[in-house]
Amino acid sequence: MAPTPIQDNLVSSNKAYASSFTKGDLALPPAKKYAVVTCMDARIDPAAAYGIDLGDAHVIRNAGGNAQDALRSLVISQQLLGTEEILLIKHTGCGMLIFDTPAATGLVKKNLGDKAVDDLKAFSSDFQTFPDLEKAVKDDVKLLKESTLIPEKVTISGWVYEVETGKVRSVV
Numbered sequence: 388m389a390p391t392p393i394q395d396n397l398v399s400s401n402k403a404y405a406s407s408f409t410k411g412d413l414a415l416p417p418a419k420k421y422a423v424v425t426c427m428d429a430r431i432d433p434a435a436a437y438g439i440d441l442g443d444a445h446v447i448r449n450a451g452g453n454a455q456d457a458l459r460s461l462v463i464s465q466q467l468l469g470t471e472e473i474l475l476i477k478h479t480g481c482g483m484l485i486f487d488t489p490a491a492t493g494l495v496k497k498n499l500g501d502k503a504v505d506d507l508k509a510f511s512s513d514f515q516t517f518p519d520l521e522k523a524v525k526d527d528v529k530l531l532k533e534s535t536l537i538p539e540k541v542t543i544s545g546w547v548y549e550v551e552t553g554k555v556r557s558v559v
Contacts, residue, residue, distance in 0.1 A: 413442035421445075421472040422464045424527075426452040426481055430550045437476070437548075437555070445470060451483035452476055453515050454527035462536050471541060473531060476555065477524050478548040488514045520547060524558040 390398070422445040425433055433439055433446045445464045449456040454475060464470045491514045496504045504512075517523035524545035531543050545559040 410441055416468040417442065417444045417464075417470060419443045420470050421474065422447060422461060422470045423474045423476060424449075424452050424454060424457040424461070425476040425548070426450065426478055426483075428478060428481065428550070430480075431478060431548060436553060437474070451481060451515060451517065451523070452478070452527075453483075454530050455515060456510075458531075458534065458536060461531070465537065465541060473537070473541060473543045474546060475524065475527050475531065475543065476546040476548050477520060477527075478550050479520065480550045481520065483514075483516045483523075484518065484520060486514075487516050487518075488512070491516070521558055528559050 421443075423433060423437060423439065424447045425431060425437075427448045427450055433448070434441075439446065445460070445468070447457045447460045447464075452475060454461075461470075461473065492504060492507065492512065495507065517526075524547060528543055528545040531537050537543070544557065546555050547558055548555050
């Protein structure tokens, strides 16, 4: 099968990147000992928006910047790789604000069928949507602070990134 235009772009862009790459000796643990949980939204460039240089931090992305989904990665980040702080950053205009689990489940059923709906059990059939952005930030920070998987000494803060302005603001 011939490569897609996206695959062609990957190869050509990587070739250009690799030709001047000089950071192959960075340590595995993040140098600044922190992790960022943020959304997978294509309008967010965490490195540029949050001031993260290569090797500084773990950046964990998922739909909605969801703490529960990120928990496995956060445990690895802290217990194996020594991070000491978590920045949880959700954003304005997030898709997780505009639908709910029943609507998403209905879409899966319509497009993929009943078997696919059954397979949603892989994540408890809960899309973890939220109608209130600031409350979702507070709830996720609370989840992390109350989790026995995250040591009490870990600093955890919650933020909102404004896709309209590129600015972040502290929530908790």
